[in-house]
Amino acid sequence: MKCIFFDVDNTLFPTAEFAELARRNAIRAMVEAGLDASEGELYKGLHRLIREKGSNYSNHFDILLKRMGVRRPARYVAAAVAAYHNTKSSIQPYPEVPKTLMELKKRGYRLYVATNGDAVKQWDKLIRMGIHLFFDDVFVSGEMGEEKSPSFFRRVLAQVKARPSECVMVGDRMDSDILPAQKLGIRTVRVMQGPYSREKGKADFRIRKFSELPAVVRKL
Amino acid sequence: MKCIFFDVDNTLFPTAEFAELARRNAIRAMVEAGLDASEGELYKGLHRLIREKGSNYSNHFDILLKRMGVRRPARYVAAAVAAYHNTKSSIQPYPEVPKTLMELKKRGYRLYVATNGDAVKQWDKLIRMGIHLFFDDVFVSGEMGEEKSPSFFRRVLAQVKARPSECVMVGDRMDSDILPAQKLGIRTVRVMQGPYSREKGKADFRIRKFSELPAVVRKL
Known part of the structure; x- marks a missing residue:
C-alpha cells in the first residue's frame, strides 16, 4: 500500500453533530436577541426548511x-x-484523527483527501x-466537476500515479466512499460512526476507532 | 435632549483599521497555505481589486x-x-465606547443607531x-430603503417620536452624518477619528475622545 484516500464529513470529524450544535446555538442566539418565539418552535421550523431546501442552503434563517x-x-x-459561524469555525476532528494521520505519515504513506462538496x-x-498539511493533495468533487464515482477515482489515481491495488479508501458511506472505490479495485476501510453507520454493505475492513487504521492498512 | 443617534463605522469602532488588518491576515494565510507569491504582490493586487470593485465586494480572493x-x-x-473572518469577528469598539454608552443610558437618554449599510x-x-443592548432601536439604510439623508432622518424622527431639537447625531463623516442631520435642525457632534477626520465642515461640536460626549450633550 502506498496511498490512502480519506473522506472528510463524518470520517475526519463529526459533521452531523457540529451542524446540529451550530443550529441549536443559532436558535438560542435569536431568542437571546429578543425574538418572540420558543426554541422548540424555531427548531421545528428550521428542520422543516432543511428538509425542503437541503442542509447546505445558506439563507435558512432569513x-x-x-x-x-x-x-x-x-x-x-x-x-x-x-x-x-462561531460554532462551525471551532470544528474539531475526531480526537484520534491527528495522531493517527501523523502515525501514517511516519510510516511513509501518501495521504489524500477524496471528498464530495464545495472545494473552498x-x-x-x-x-x-x-x-491540512498531512495531505499530499485534496480532491473535491466541486473542483473535479463530478461526485465521487468510479470515474472520479480513476482520475484521482492518474493524478497520484498509483494503481488501484496500491490504494485504500477510508470513509463512512457505502454509496459515495466504499462502492465507487471497490469498483476500481481500490481496497476499502469503513469507519463505523456518524449517521450512515447503519447502512448495509461491506468494505474490506470496518473500524470503530480511527486509531485502528495503521494496523488495518498494514494487513491489506 | 432626549435622543442620541450614532453612526457605526469609524464612530463606534475603527472599521478602516480592522478591514486593513483582516486583509493583511488573509494575505499572510494564503502565503502560509503555500501560495507561490509575495505578500507585497498580493497586497497590491488586492488593493487594485478593491479600487475597482469596492470594499464590500465578497469575491475578492477568488x-x-x-x-x-x-x-x-x-x-x-x-x-x-x-x-x-476570524479577524472581522473579533472586532472591538473604540475602548471608551461601552462605558460612555452606559453613562448616557444612566443619564436617561434614548440611544439609537443610524447608519448606512446592510442591516444584517x-x-x-x-x-x-x-x-447592541444599549440601543433602543437600530435604523439601517439597507432596511429603510434609502441612505442617510434628510428624508432618512425625517422618517427616523417620526419613528422615535421626537422633534429635531430634542436629538443629537454623532458621527465621523460630514456627508452622511453631519450635513443631512443639520438640514433638519438636529444637533450634531463630529468624532474626529478614522479616514474622514480631515474632511472640511462644521458640526455643532467636535470631540476627539468618545468619553467627552456626555459633557457635550449636556451643553446642547
Whole structure:
C-alpha cells in the first residue's frame, strides 16, 4: 500500500453533530436577541426548511423569519449567523484523527483527501481543524466537476500515479466512499460512526476507532 | 435632549483599521497555505481589486487568484476567507465606547443607531462588539430603503417620536452624518477619528475622545 484516500464529513470529524450544535446555538442566539418565539418552535421550523431546501442552503434563517412574519429580521439573522459561524469555525476532528494521520505519515504513506462538496468549504474544514498539511493533495468533487464515482477515482489515481491495488479508501458511506472505490479495485476501510453507520454493505475492513487504521492498512 | 443617534463605522469602532488588518491576515494565510507569491504582490493586487470593485465586494480572493492564474485556488481562498473572518469577528469598539454608552443610558437618554449599510452586517457588528443592548432601536439604510439623508432622518424622527431639537447625531463623516442631520435642525457632534477626520465642515461640536460626549450633550 502506498496511498490512502480519506473522506472528510463524518470520517475526519463529526459533521452531523457540529451542524446540529451550530443550529441549536443559532436558535438560542435569536431568542437571546429578543425574538418572540420558543426554541422548540424555531427548531421545528428550521428542520422543516432543511428538509425542503437541503442542509447546505445558506439563507435558512432569513426564510425562517420571513415565514414567521418577523417584520425587521436583520437583528435576529445577524445573531443566528454569528452563533452558527462561531460554532462551525471551532470544528474539531475526531480526537484520534491527528495522531493517527501523523502515525501514517511516519510510516511513509501518501495521504489524500477524496471528498464530495464545495472545494473552498472542504479546504476550510481541513484548515480549521489544523490537519491540512498531512495531505499530499485534496480532491473535491466541486473542483473535479463530478461526485465521487468510479470515474472520479480513476482520475484521482492518474493524478497520484498509483494503481488501484496500491490504494485504500477510508470513509463512512457505502454509496459515495466504499462502492465507487471497490469498483476500481481500490481496497476499502469503513469507519463505523456518524449517521450512515447503519447502512448495509461491506468494505474490506470496518473500524470503530480511527486509531485502528495503521494496523488495518498494514494487513491489506 | 432626549435622543442620541450614532453612526457605526469609524464612530463606534475603527472599521478602516480592522478591514486593513483582516486583509493583511488573509494575505499572510494564503502565503502560509503555500501560495507561490509575495505578500507585497498580493497586497497590491488586492488593493487594485478593491479600487475597482469596492470594499464590500465578497469575491475578492477568488478573483485575485484567478487573475494570477492559480490553477486550483480553493485551498488559498479557504485560508484567506478563514483568516479574514476570524479577524472581522473579533472586532472591538473604540475602548471608551461601552462605558460612555452606559453613562448616557444612566443619564436617561434614548440611544439609537443610524447608519448606512446592510442591516444584517451592521447588526452583526453591534452584536459582536457586545453593545447592541444599549440601543433602543437600530435604523439601517439597507432596511429603510434609502441612505442617510434628510428624508432618512425625517422618517427616523417620526419613528422615535421626537422633534429635531430634542436629538443629537454623532458621527465621523460630514456627508452622511453631519450635513443631512443639520438640514433638519438636529444637533450634531463630529468624532474626529478614522479616514474622514480631515474632511472640511462644521458640526455643532467636535470631540476627539468618545468619553467627552456626555459633557457635550449636556451643553446642547
